[in-house]
Amino acid sequence: MILESMWLKSKLNSFGFILLCCLNIIPLACGFIYSLAYSFGLVGIGNGFTLVHWKKILFDFHIYFSFAYSFYIAIVALLIIVFTSLFFAINFKKKLSKGYFSYLLHIPLAIPAIVAGFLSFQLFSKSGWISRFFLSLGFINTNSQFPDIVNDDFGISIIITHVFIAIPFFTIYFLKLYQSENLELFSNASFTLGANHFQTNQKIIIPILLKAAFPVILLYLLFLFGSYEIPLLLGSQSYEMVSVLAERKLQRFDLNDIPGGYVIAIIYFLVTSIFVYQSNRIKNNFNHV
């Protein structure tokens, strides 16, 4: 009986380990090794070990620019998302927690990136709905006077679209954190001690919410950094985000560009891994405080 129980236990534990290996570790490791081998010319079109592709990519200004551009989009969008959501969650917590607004807030969660990108294009392009609305109000006379929001170099439409998708999610998340962290009690105690609304928000509520949400905020930064569909639909021709650049290099007719795509994939892999490792460490440090 004991032996059978031990055997079953080890079998189930092994099954969890096998699943982790088959669906996670092995495909990831194989993909990484293949990308590495391709980038060094060991497989694919290469004739043997070479550093040519790495040198070509590492000395290419566009790659650094693409990483910096992706980081810029991710940081700007994230800052707007986090602070706007905090503002809504703190100032409208009662209205947004129940009633019609709580239902409305869930609707954007059902909108995937590709649909949001398409929608932004239809709304913000020169012949889009907002341009038509401005024309009807007399703010502009022709559609050419409408500013370039879509496919612009500053990624305005990409940022707007990410902000639109994420504000409801983060607002709901902060509202739930507000309840789970018992912030109502903290703020009441703060008022009793003589603090005003601004001081309570600044010294107690916002720091607690940001600390509790920090792991999710970091993960969302990575999600924004690697986003693909929205920059593909709304990004400019001259400035590309990392995912779009890597995919474009691999889809070109020039076969010599393919190893470059794998080099970018590896750099992205390393950057993301370091980021996840560091964020896990920060998260653990937070938990120990």
Place this chain on the structure above:
Amino acid sequence: MFKIFKIILLTFLGTMCIVPIIYLLIFSLAENWFYPQILPSNLTWKHWKYITQSGNNLLSGFILSLFISTSVGLVSTFAGFITSRFIIKSKNKQTWLFLTYLPFVFSPVILGISVFVIFLKLNLAGTFIGVSLAQLLIIYPFATLFFVGFWNNKHKQLEEIAKTMGANSFQVYQYVLIPASTGMLMVCFFQSFLLSWFEYGLSSRIGIGKVKTLTIIVFQYINESNSIYAALACCLIIIPPTVLLILNKRILFRKIA
């Protein structure tokens, strides 16, 4: 003054949430909507009727997406449930967690680029099973991470009581852990289903244009500048999850924080 400002902001937030669905619905019903008209001159059901006509790929894409998302949701939920137990009990918990996080936070397109050759060698590229397996690469880690935060002392005690009473590990799962986790299993399945339903990057790479899920069809219509049918496909993507999200709001987000 501040109260008026608050009302304006709240109205803006509400409008921002509802406008996308209304706009897409109008767009999918529009006929002769040229610049600079604010609203279409005519509304018609003829584009929606196209869904039921034979030979179109919208209905088949909808059914295919439904199959893929349901199977991926079910497999990732149960696989994640079992794997999370292994991770929680492991001495190397932090290492396993780090490895689980990686594919989940990667850009699906770059992950697709890296693993494409494996699917090609196994003759899985461009197949239903290939796309489902590819989606599992990101959704299974999500499900695992979802359950890692779920296990607590209460489950440990339940398990110990069951074992004291003579249950083996399978029976512990069958009669104790799964019934005690039904609610969370449903939440995880629904969220995994949504992730799969919305997935584009991996499906397009591994599906090589042969497996046409709804997101792929939307992109195809956008590329063809067929905006009305793109809007129609967008409606098909967002309406089912919207209805389900609203219906299941309380269950779904009860444990999000």
